[in-house]
Amino acid sequence: xxxxxxxxxxxxxxxxxxxHKHLAAPGLSLAKRYVGAVAPFAAxxxxxxxxxxxxxxxxxxxxxxxxxxxxxxxxxxxELKSNISVPQMIYEGRSSQLxxxxxxxxxxxxxxxxxxxxxxxxxxxxxxxxxIEMGNYYGAFENGQLIAMAGERMAANSDxxxxxxxxxxxxxxxxxxxxxxxxxxxxxxLLRQELERGEKPFLHVGGQNKVxxxxxxxxxxxxxxxxxxxxxxxx
Numbered sequence: 263x264x265x266x267x268x269x270x271x272x273x274x275x276x277x278x279x280x281x282h283k284h285l286a287a288p289g290l291s292l293a294k295r296y297v298g299a300v301a302p303f304a305a306x307x308x309x310x311x312x313x314x315x316x317x318x319x320x321x322x323x324x325x326x327x328x329x330x331x332x333x334x335x336x337x338x339x340x341e342l343k344s345n346i347s348v349p350q351m352i353y354e355g356r357s358s359q360l361x362x363x364x365x366x367x368x369x370x371x372x373x374x375x376x377x378x379x380x381x382x383x384x385x386x387x388x389x390x391x392x393x394i395e396m397g398n399y400y401g402a403f404e405n406g407q408l409i410a411m412a413g414e415r416m417a418a419n420s421d422x423x424x425x426x427x428x429x430x431x432x433x434x435x436x437x438x439x440x441x442x443x444x445x446x447x448x449x450x451x452l453l454r455q456e457l458e459r460g461e462k463p464f465l466h467v468g469g470q471n472k473v474x475x476x477x478x479x480x481x482x483x484x485x486x487x488x489x490x491x492x493x494x495x496x497x
C-alpha cells in the first residue's frame with residue numbers, strides 16, 4: 263500500500279467514508295464532514311477545484327472547521343484562524359508494556375456536561391455534545407468530579423467491514439490532579455481493549471507538546487507522519 267493510499271494518510275476522510283459514515287453530515291461525494299455536534303472535522307477527496315467547491319457547500323457562513331493536511335489556497339470564502347503541526351503516532355508496543363488494569367468509569371451521555379467542562383479547560387475546541395458517540399470513553403472521578411478522561415475518536419480502515427485503525431483522543435487531566443499517572447493508565451486501558459479487538463491504535467498530539475510525545479513513546483507509540491492542522495472559518 264502506497265503512502266497516499268494508507269488509511270491514516272487521510273484519517274478524517276477514511277473515517278467518514280468508512281466506520282463513521284453514520285456520523286457524517288449530509289453532503290457531496292467529493293467533500294465530507296462530521297455532524298457539527300459530533301466533531302469539527304472535514305475532509306476532501308483531493309484538493310481539486312471541484313472538491314474545494316464542494317467543501318464550501320457543506321459548511322455554513324461563520325462556521326469553523328479543522329482540516330488535516332489540506333490547505334485552502336486563494337479561497338476567498340475562507341479565513342485561516344490557526345495552523346499547528348500535529349504528529350500522528352501509531353502504537354508499535356506490546357500489551358505487556360501497559361499499566362495494570364484500573365477500574366475507571368465508562369462515560370455515558372449523562373457525563374457529557376462534565377466532559378465538556380474538562381476538555382474546555384485543558385483541550386478546548388475539539389470536544390462536542392455528541393463526540394462521545396465516536397467511541398468508548400473512560401474517566402477518573404474524585405468526590406463526584408471528573409478529573410481525567412480519555413476516549414476514542416476517528417476509525418479508519420482499508421476495508422469497509424474491518425476497523426483496522428482506532429484513534430485515541432481527548433486524553434486530559436484537570437490541572438489540580440496532574441502527576442498521578444492517570445492519563446497513561448487511561449490510555450493503557452483503551453490500548454488493551456483495541457488490541458483485544460484486533461485494532462491498530464493511533465493518536466494525534468500537538469507538535470509542541472514534548473512531554474505528551476515522550477509519554478506516548480514510553481507507552482509504545484512511534485511517530486508515523488505529521489499534519490498541518492488548519493482551522494478555517496467560512497466567510
